[in-house]
Amino acid sequence: MRDAVIVDAVRTAVGKGKPGGALSGIHPVDLSAHVLKALAERTHLDPELVDDVVWGCVSQVGEQGFCVGRHAALGAGWPESVPGVTVDRQCGSSQQAVHFAAAGVISGQYDVVVAGGVESMSRVPMGAALSAFGRPMGSLVEKRYDNFPFNQGTGAEMIAEEFGLGREVLDQHALDSHARAARAQDEGRFKGQITPVAVTGPDGTAHVFDTDEGVRRGGTLEALSALKTPFKECGVVSAGNASQISDGSAALLITTSEIAARNGWTPIARVHTAVVAGTDPVTMLKGPIPATAKALRRSGLSIDDIGAFEINEAFASVSLAWQRATGADYDRLNPNGGAMALGHPLGGSGARLMTTLVHHMRDNGIRYGLQSMCEGGGMANATILELV
Template sequence: MRDAVIVEAVRTPVGKRAGALSGIHPVDLSAHVLTALARRTGLDPATVDDVVWGCVTQIGEQASNIGRSAVLAAGWPEEVPGVTVDRACGSSQQAVHFAAGLVIAGQYDIVVAGGVESMSRVRIGAARDAVEHGRPFGPKVRRRYGVEEFSQGRGAELIAERYGFGRTELDELALASHEKAAAATAGGRFREQIAPVAVATGDGGERVVTADEGVRTGSTPEQLAALRTPFKEDGVISAANSSQISDGAAALLITTSELAARYGWRPLARVHTAVLAGGDPVTMALAPIPATARALKRAGLAIDDIGAYEINEAFAPVPAAWLRETGADPARLNPNGGAMALGHPLGASGARLMTTLVHHMRDHGIRYGLQAMCEAGGLANATVLERL
């Protein structure tokens, strides 16, 4: 039987809004990680069957099949195809699912999966807000749920209300995310997974960005409590306990164990199980809970068999609710910090989480890791990885 293994995983540092990466076109940011992936593995790009690329806001600079443009910008042969995937925040995790499934099916031998989002340059919601071209969702969907728009922020407020999460509790989760990310950065845990990016400076020179820009130290509960709650008056969701608007890209090289051995590659992990789940599109962000249950059942594993969990911190209530429902060990959750600290470059986040997860599994001898992401529309991807 064929399998699908991750040979290498690489990402850019995650840039903050209007930060160091904001001057780089998202096509070129994508090309940067493709080039780094090939350099690290000795990959001949001509052998790549496809580049499956996640991107959420496919408008403006991210339009016209950015996956294909990334291949051309990287200088790879014109014969290498590229395709762009949109499953909202899980787009690049879905790219991995598509890539792994087609490798196992024998349709691909060598494939790159990943994604990009430059939220500084292509504003979140820009495609949705182009009302002159018509509204999304359609009248039947709006009537079914009694809403004019679906808001992830309002959905997060509903989740917090349902589970009884107070603002102090959620802010503490945010502070913990920054503390873990700061410790990981200081300890060099991200060093091998990051492909540094050279950026132009105002004086005509350049500097090299080597670390994630959103991680903060020294914040206090009092500072966080003073922030406004934009989605609900006297609510609990603020900028502090939400994911950051970010820029970034990430890529993973996927093939079979047999081909990896032939090329002299030592795989990081096997894609053990890949599933999807759907749920209520109003609260929206609870779907990682049923997706996790489905993944564990299909994998024949229990939650305690998993040594590390990457659950995207779109908003603090998301991992908090996931922990409560799954009974997972909090110490294994987002051990190097999550999106509240590291940022959430939408179309790149699934690949960024997976890159961080496989490196963490390798560095700590963890056999099984699990990743799940909430996605607009009440969707979620869940992936179980097995270290080899």
């Protein structure tokens, strides 16, 4: 029986998604091509073997339009015979890319496939496709859901209220995320997963970018409590306890155990269970809760069997609500920091989380890891990985 294993996973450091951010001068196709080339070099992969490049991207317009996955392969200098496809499952796009890649490998449609994603939010702003072409829901969806908010910040406020999450609790979660990320940087935990990128700064000087740009040190509850709550008057969600707008890309090499052995590759992890779930599209961000339950049910594992969790910190209320609903050990949740500290490059985030997860599992001998992330429209992917 065929399986799906992750041979290696690589990412860029995450840059601030604004003019002057470390990666803001790099076209998203070029950024994607960079991680493809790095992945091939690290694994001694002959690109001729690649059956497909399955690539996540959310804002598929402008520089990220016209199938960024295909152009990434061409930009990497890979043979023209290597196709590419671009996936949009909102913030879970590149996690879904891994699911599609794993399913293709297990079914025999692929032997060797690369999955990953990209988002350059400094060059293609979040919501760019909406502002260009109007509201995408259509009259029937808007009729079904009165006053459809299409505002994730509002959903995050609703979740905080539902789970009784106050401002101080959310701000402390944000401080923990930054502290964990800073500790991971100081201890060199990211070095094995980050491929350096040569960049040119706003002043014209060239340097190598290899450290996540959004991590803040020395924050305090007092400083965070002074930030405005833009989604609700006297609310609890602020810029300080929400994910950062970011640029970044990540890629994973996926094949079967047999093909890996044939090519001299030692896999890191096996895709044990992969599911997707839907939830209401108004609060829209609670999807990781039912997705996790579905993954555990199908896997036959319990929450206590999982040694590390990567739950995307779109907002502090999302990951904390998930933790309270599942009863997961808080110390195992985003042990190297999450999107509030490291950033959230939308279509690249699923692959970034998985890259961080598989390296953390290997470095610490953790048998099972689980990843999940909320997605616009009320969805979530959940993946359980097993260390090989």
